[in-house]
Amino acid sequence: MNETIVKNHSIPVYILSGFLGSGKTTLLVQLIEHWKQQGLRPAVVMNELGEVNLDGQVVDSSVPMTEMLGGCICCTVRGDLGLQLAELVQTESPDVIIIEATGAANPMEILDAVTETSLYMRIELKSLITVVDAAHLSGLYLEQKGQTYKLMQEQIRCASVLLLNKIDRVNEQELDSLKQLLAKWNAFAPVIPTVKCEVDLDMLLQSGAAVHGSASRSESEHHHSEGQHVHTEACATHGCTHGQHKSPPDNPVGHDHSHEDSDGSHGDHPHDHNDEHKHGINHQPHPHASHEHVMVYTHYFSAPVNSEAFESFVSQLPRDVYRAKGILTFSDTASRFWFQYAYRESDYMKITPQGDVPNVAVFIGEHFDQTIIRNQLLALEAVKTV
Numbered sequence: 001m002n003e004t005i006v007k008n009h010s011i012p013v014y015i016l017s018g019f020l021g022s023g024k025t026t027l028l029v030q031l032i033e034h035w036k037q038q039g040l041r042p043a044v045v046m047n048e049l050g051e052v053n054l055d056g057q058v059v060d061s062s063v064p065m066t067e068m069l070g071g072c073i074c075c076t077v078r079g080d081l082g083l084q085l086a087e088l089v090q091t092e093s094p095d096v097i098i099i100e101a102t103g104a105a106n107p108m109e110i111l112d113a114v115t116e117t118s119l120y121m122r123i124e125l126k127s128l129i130t131v132v133d134a135a136h137l138s139g140l141y142l143e144q145k146g147q148t149y150k151l152m153q154e155q156i157r158c159a160s161v162l163l164l165n166k167i168d169r170v171n172e173q174e175l176d177s178l179k180q181l182l183a184k185w186n187a188f189a190p191v192i193p194t195v196k197c198e199v200d201l202d203m204l205l206q207s208g209a210a211v212h213g214s215a216s217r218s219e220s221e222h223h224h225s226e227g228q229h230v231h232t233e234a235c236a237t238h239g240c241t242h243g244q245h246k247s248p249p250d251n252p253v254g255h256d257h258s259h260e261d262s263d264g265s266h267g268d269h270p271h272d273h274n275d276e277h278k279h280g281i282n283h284q285p286h287p288h289a290s291h292e293h294v295m296v297y298t299h300y301f302s303a304p305v306n307s308e309a310f311e312s313f314v315s316q317l318p319r320d321v322y323r324a325k326g327i328l329t330f331s332d333t334a335s336r337f338w339f340q341y342a343y344r345e346s347d348y349m350k351i352t353p354q355g356d357v358p359n360v361a362v363f364i365g366e367h368f369d370q371t372i373i374r375n376q377l378l379a380l381e382a383v384k385t386v
């Protein structure tokens with residue numbers, strides 16, 4: 001049995017970060033299987049930007065899962081994350097917890113929420129694993145600009161271990177450059193190149209000595225006892241440092257968080273920030289600035305569409321849509337399909353959904369025209385099938 005996971009000790013918590021479509025769920029499924037084979041009981045906190053938990057469909061249905069939908073875990077639901085963790089621990093007594101954040105999340109806020117919760121619950125943050133899409137990063141690095149690039153950089157800088165995934169989509173020269181780039185951005189985290197996140201999972205779970213968090217000093221001392229340490233300096237250069245942050249014990253979930261921009265607006269941020277609260281955190285620059293541009297369009301199908309027409313539509317998605325996924329019934333196939341699109345690559349898999357799942361597709365991107373997508377899909381639905 002994994003020595004780090006022993007009953008009656010703190011419950012280890014792993015955070016899975018990485019840009020949209022980088023391979024987090026692919027890794028999550030393998031980790032769950034790995035822990036189950038060791039006789040452990042994993043629990044999952046899953047966060048999606050869309051209104052439906054599509055990723056949950058590919059996770060073993062016997063695994064306790066808390067869903068946080070419709071918002072980014074690092075923003076509005078931060079206080080809720082503490083609550084969800086506490087509830088999972090109390091109701092499920094898992095041996096290990098894994099949190100998969102939306103690909104648009106800034107992991108620093110999640111780190112804060114976890115370390116904060118660990119002040120009053122027997123949980124312990126073990127590592128922050130960031131999955132990087134090699135081809136996507138390579139493309140963005142050439143441009144060296146854009147919000148997505150900045151967000152990816154943040155996710156990489158805050159990691160305690162980096163999976164450089166999808167290396168099947170880059171050549172050797174690009175791979176070498178990417179390794180150098182990751183080492184430059186985050187000198188602390190080991191870099192593990194992978195295809196489909198295939199890696200020695202024991203090695204992965206044990207690598208990455210330092211979690212580059214923004215936890216308070218006392219928090220840092222708390223974690224030293226377990227051989228891990230929380231590292232506060234690494235992120236300071238790119239706006240992840242929040243200064244001191246502690247919730248009083250009578251307000252353990254710390255639901256006191258302000259996310260407003262200096263002008264009080266949130267741009268195109270898809271999240272609902274109505275429950276803003278004041279907080280003493282020093283956000284400089286704004287920690288969410290990097291993903292406020294992310295938009296989500298969820299389309300519920302009213303009729304089955306032709307599979308080839310749909311594939312052709314997906315292959316012509318605008319460049320600003322960088323992630324799409326859904327569950328579909330096609331007019332010309334017997335089975336239902338799980339479809340995915342990430343950085344210009346699409347994937348279709350037969351699926352028998354768990355429970356009553358509508359025909360739905362979620363599109364995530366940067367300032368794209370939702371009306372165009374909607375009208376194209378309505379046109380596909382309108383085609384009469386014989």
Ligand SMILES: Nc1nc2c(ncn2[C@@H]2O[C@H](COP(=O)(O)OP(=O)(O)OP(=O)(O)O)[C@@H](O)[C@H]2O)c(=O)[nH]1
Nearest residue numbers: 020021022023024025026103166195196340342347
């Ligand atoms: N070519 C290639 N595709 C991969 C690899 N790993 C994962 N994929 C595919 O990339 C797509 C996205 O993978 P996911 O694991 O769902 O990504 P994710 O990070 O969970 O996505 P979000 O939750 O939407 O952010 C899927 O179609 C995977 O099959 C890889 O190493 N190479």
